[in-house]
Each structure stands twice: as structure tokens, then as C-alpha cells.
Amino acid sequence: xxxxxxxxxxxxxxxxxxxxxxxxxxxxxxxxxxxxxxxxxxxxxxxxxxxxxxxxxxxxxxxxxxxxxxxxxxxxxxxxxxxxxxxxxxxxxxxxxxxxxxxxxxxxxxxxxxxxxxxxxxx
Numbered sequence: 001x002x003x004x005x006x007x008x009x010x011x012x013x014x015x016x017x018x019x020x021x022x023x024x025x026x027x028x029x030x031x032x033x034x035x036x037x038x039x040x041x042x043x044x045x046x047x048x049x050x051x052x053x054x055x056x057x058x059x060x061x062x063x064x065x066x067x068x069x070x071x072x073x074x075x076x077x078x079x080x081x082x083x084x085x086x087x088x089x090x091x092x093x094x095x096x097x098x099x100x101x102x103x104x105x106x107x108x109x110x111x112x113x114x115x116x117x118x119x120x121x122x123x
Contacts, residue, residue, distance in 0.1 A: 007073035011083040014105055014112050015068055022066045027057035034114045035106060041118040063092035068101070079107040098122040
């Protein structure tokens with residue numbers, strides 16, 4: 001098991017790549033942050049695999065930005081990490097959407113990727 005600081009560094013490394021691709025409207029790069037068989041639950045019906053992630057983020061409006069704060073991390077196994085985050089999705093033409101995001105990361109061939117993604121809209 002790694003320390004909380006190391007867990008947050010791993011999580012932030014993956015989420016920073018995801019955020020950069022979301023902010024740049026690069027859905028192929030967003031999808032590359034996920035495992036081939038990732039379960040993805042955005043604010044619409046879920047999908048499994050990178051093509052669903054690509055389609056979801058390809059449909060998002062230009063100017064979408066994601067700002068996040070790590071709330072909790074848990075090391076579930078040597079190659080599995082849970083992350084719980086607060087995320088603000090901001091738009092150019094509508095109010096910000098605040099969500100909580102739960103991620104399960106898996107280390108595959110030395111690279112950490114998102115294996116499970118689920119958001120819940122904050123009220």
C-alpha cells in the first residue's frame with residue numbers, strides 16, 4: 001500500500017490528463033485515459049469501453065472545462081485505486097454543473113487508467 005500523498009499523486013496524474021483533454025475538447029485523448037473495458041456513467045446512460053467515452057465527450061460543447069478537487073483516495077489493491085472528487089463542469093453559455101465523481105483506477109502495463117467512472121449531480 002502507498003501513502004495518501006502517493007495515492008493523490010497517482011490520482012491527480014490521471015485526472016490531470018483527463019482534464020487537459022476535456023478542456024481542449026479532444027475526445028480521443030479523453031478516451032485514452034480509460035481502460036478498454038471501462039464502465040462509464042456520465043450524466044446520461046452508461047457505456048462500456050472507450051468508444052462510449054469518446055462519443056460522450058465528442059458530444060460535449062466547445063468551451064467545456066473541468067475543475068476538480070480530490071476529496072478522498074483509497075488503495076484497494078496494489079494495482080487498484082479509488083478516487084472521490086468534486087468536479088465543476090463550466091460552460092461558456094450556461095451555469096456550471098457541480099458533480100461528485102467516483103473513479104476506480106487500474107494499473108495496466110505500468111500505466112494508471114480509469115476503469116470505472118461515475119458522476120452524481122450535486123443538488
